[in-house]
Amino acid sequence: MNLTQDTIAQLAGLLEDAELKREPVRKITDAHPGMDWDDAYAIQDAIRARKEARGTRVAGLKMGLTSFAKMRQMGVTEPVYGFLTDYGACMDGGVIDTAALIHPKVEAEIAFVLRRPLRGPGCHIGDVLAATDFVLPAVEVIDSRYEQFRFDLKSVIADNTSSARFVAGGTHRRAGGLDLKNLGVVLEKNGEVVATAAGAAVLGHPASSVAMLANMLGARGRALPAGTFIMTGGVTEAIAVAPGDCITARYQHLGTVSMRFA
Numbered sequence: 001m002n003l004t005q006d007t008i009a010q011l012a013g014l015l016e017d018a019e020l021k022r023e024p025v026r027k028i029t030d031a032h033p034g035m036d037w038d039d040a041y042a043i044q045d046a047i048r049a050r051k052e053a054r055g056t057r058v059a060g061l062k063m064g065l066t067s068f069a070k071m072r073q074m075g076v077t078e079p080v081y082g083f084l085t086d087y088g089a090c091m092d093g094g095v096i097d098t099a100a101l102i103h104p105k106v107e108a109e110i111a112f113v114l115r116r117p118l119r120g121p122g123c124h125i126g127d128v129l130a131a132t133d134f135v136l137p138a139v140e141v142i143d144s145r146y147e148q149f150r151f152d153l154k155s156v157i158a159d160n161t162s163s164a165r166f167v168a169g170g171t172h173r174r175a176g177g178l179d180l181k182n183l184g185v186v187l188e189k190n191g192e193v194v195a196t197a198a199g200a201a202v203l204g205h206p207a208s209s210v211a212m213l214a215n216m217l218g219a220r221g222r223a224l225p226a227g228t229f230i231m232t233g234g235v236t237e238a239i240a241v242a243p244g245d246c247i248t249a250r251y252q253h254l255g256t257v258s259m260r261f262a
Contacts, residue, residue, distance in 0.1 A: 003032065003039040012046035015159050018145035024102050027146045027155040035154055041220075043158035048083055057086040059229060060111075062140065063209045064161040065153070066202045066233025079203070079233065080153065081213055082161035090141075092169025095262050098243050101143045101164055104261070106241055107234030108187045108249040110180065110199055110206045111138040111168055114228045118210070120218025128207040128214070134172040135180065135206075137251040138231055139259065141165035142238060166231060170255030181205045184252040187236045190245060195236035206232040 003011075011028050018025045028043075029035060048058065065079040090096050098104060115133035143164035144151055156162060180199045187195040199206045209232035214224050224230070241247060241261045248258040 024147040040154040040157035060084040062231040063233040105238035118214040119223035120215030123214035125207045128210040137170035137254040138168040169257040197235040201235040
């Protein structure tokens with residue numbers, strides 16, 4: 001780590017205030033070009049601690065940058081992870097207030113819920129499928145706290161990987177009865193198809209995302225407890241939304257997830 005604990009606390013306050021006050025800031029590596037990956041996750045952990053101290057509950061975990069092409073483009077070898085908050089959970093079919101967000105975008109995702117704990121290193125797809133209770137469709141609303149959605153990877157890790165809101169719904173299914181790699185997804189905005197994808201868009205198989213999360217946490221001495229809700233990363237590209245937009249994500253075998261923005 002290259003940042004002091006005081007600087008980490010200061011940057012955590014800056015980013016959380018940007019979220020809560022809906023005031024975007026410049027990416028933090030502009031002022032701290034020497035910060036490393038451990039610094040970035042330390043800032044994210046400090047944001048989590050600030051929220052939990054005020055009574056916010058962590059509702060789950062999320063993976064980002066789960067496309068091989070995107071990882072190559074960004075020059076990294078593994079995705080990034082963050083956490084989901086209880087106040088970020090929105091009802092399927094409900095209304096999401098954009099007044100509380102800066103520049104929201106939506107991604108269709110496949111979510112997992114564990115019935116047994118997972119711990120890395122050495123976790124693989126088979127371990128994940130054996131430990132999974134069920135999978136379900138979800139849509140993440142991402143909302144970077146950086147000006148014009150411009151950031152680098154260390155900055156976005158510190159900003160809790162742009163986590164903002166999420167909607168889960170549709171049909172819960174056992175993972176063993178589904179071909180998750182080839183499961184098709186269609187994302188619609190105001191009744192028009194804006195993106196299509198399959199589960200393989202996420203690291204070749206969405207269970208690979210959960211395994212990688214377990215291994216990344218394992219390297220830091222952490223595990224995934226039973227009951228953990230995990231969003232595995234966007235199978236579709238991120239689509240910008242604004243007041244009045246209606247979003248529907250249709251999943252093969254898993255039903256639909258929908259929301260309206262106001």
